[in-house]
Amino acid sequence: MSRRTSTLAAAGLLVLTLVAVAMLLPVPYVTMRPGPTVDALGDYDGKPVLEVEGAKTYKTDGELRLTTVSVTRADSRVSLPQAFTAYFDPKEAVVPRDLVYPENQTAEESRQENAAQMASSKLTSEAAALTAAGYEVxxxxxxxxxxxxxxxxxxxxxxxxxxxxxxxxxxxxxxxxxxxxxxxxxxxxxxxxxxxxxxxxxxxxxxxxxxxxxxxxxxxxxxxxxxLPFPITNNLGESIGGPSAGLVFALALYDMLTPGALTDGATVAGTGTIDAAGAVGPIGGIQQKLAGASSAGAKVFLVPDGNCAEAAASDDFGMRLVRVETLDDAVNALEKLSDDPKATVPTCS
The missing domain is CATH 2.30.42.10 (PDZ domain)
Structure with a gap:
């Protein structure tokens, strides 16, 4: 082998080695994928998601599904091939790590923060639902x-x-x-x-x-x-965190506490934070939540007004994207669609 050939071979081997190392090194990004959906009117781990004591409840029908996003854990790292694959998958997203996990935040600190946000979401959703149903909070x-x-x-x-x-x-x-x-x-x-x-x-x-x-x-x-005027138990636990299930929790409680079924047997999914006054706020990962809802069979998806532009630019997977700013907006839209699936309601367009 000539000196020139051996030099090129050595250089090629070095490049391959560097590429291999680069492929294994973590990149400062996390991936977001569709997470599980849960029917707030149904059961979770053998228990009803929502239980009401000391107040009359009514039979419900259909499903009200909260949606989630599966995000790379705080103690895990994403490789370049993983980031590359997620980037070109329409159901996934790649975002800078520090947008999701603040610098030096541990996995346990992240879990505690998500659990605290979920606890707050449960409380505000209960207050909003009971107020909408006519109870004094x-x-x-x-x-x-x-x-x-x-x-x-x-x-x-x-x-x-x-x-x-x-x-x-x-x-x-x-x-x-x-x-x-x-x-x-x-x-x-x-x-x-x-x-x-x-x-x-x-x-x-x-x-x-x-x-x-x-x-x-x-x-x-x-x-x-x-x-609250009577006890409400939310059995979802801490396996799902964050504040984005507030709107669906509130709708499910309202449905349970008022006559008639909001969904008329249909599968409805949605997302959005909610405060005690019933105002709905935007969330992250709308594209992944749309994909997860579609996989769960939803035909209608409730989108916070602040996420409508992003949702409209994404794949709607054949679902009707209903725009909501308040809990009342969501209730009114679902009641109209229950009476007439082709009814005119605010949409993301």
């Missing part, structure tokens, strides 16, 4: 945290509902802070609270606020919550 101020060795340590507990401060009814977090800070440091403040459903009165000796010594503080952080 009370918004309350609760103790979110108690400062260790602070004035309220040993007196107040996390999740205590703050009912009144020195006889003034508490109506919001800002108002509660103003009521306390208007006192003088060292004043004894009387708090009416509700703990585990039982009302009681406690007293806390205030201290000076660190940022303004002229104002009082009691060493707690406040949050907002809602109190």
């Amino acid at each position: 009370e918004s309350v101020v609760e103790i979110a945290a108690v400062t260790e060795d602070g004035p309220s340590d040993g007196v107040l507990e996390v999740d205590d509902v703050l009912v009144a401060i020195d006889g003034t009814k508490v109506t919001g977090t800002d108002q509660a802070v103003k009521l306390v800070s208007s006192k003088k440091p060292g004043d004894v403040i009387t708090l009416d609270i509700r703990r585990d459903g039982k009302d009681q009165t406690v007293k806390v000796t205030s201290e000076a606020a660190t940022d303004d010594p002229s104002k009082a503080r009691i060493g707690v952080s406040l949050g907002t919550d809602v109190e």
Whole structure:
């Protein structure tokens, strides 16, 4: 073999080696694929997804399916061939890793964040559904945290509902802070609270606020919550996380608590966050959720208004894409389609 031939062979081998190494090295991206769908009117792991106690429920029909996206785990890495394959698959997507997982976030931290978002989604969906169904839902101020060795340590507990401060009814977090800070440091403040459903009165000796010594503080952080008129159990568990199932949870509860069936036996899928007032918010992975819904047999897909442009530019897989901004929008559209599958409803176009 000549020197030139051997040099070319060595160079070729080096290039092949470098290419092989590059193919094995992870790239800073994650893949998104269609995840499982779950019928919120059905069962999950042998239990009803939603259970209502102490209120009349009505027979439902059809399916209301929440949709999910399967994303590369935080502790996994995507290779170049995997990213390349996903990029050219119309049902998948490749996105920068830091858009999904903040830098240095662990897999456990990601799981906890998704679980917290799902818990919040369950609560707001319940509040929205019950309000739409005609029930009274009370918004309350609760103790979110108690400062260790602070004035309220040993007196107040996390999740205590703050009912009144020195006889003034508490109506919001800002108002509660103003009521306390208007006192003088060292004043004894009387708090009416509700703990585990039982009302009681406690007293806390205030201290000076660190940022303004002229104002009082009691060493707690406040949050907002809602109190429902009867218990609702969501048995979905933590296998599915994030806030995007809120709209479908709310629809399923509304369907259970009101006469008639929203879907008239059809399979309807959807996605979207929801707040306690019923406003629907956009989500990520709409393309993958559309694909998953189609595979589950859905003919109608409820799309948050903020995702409509993206959904319209994607493959609709033969489904009717219904645009919704609120829970009322979704209910009205499904009622119209139940009466007439060809009815005119807001769409993504």
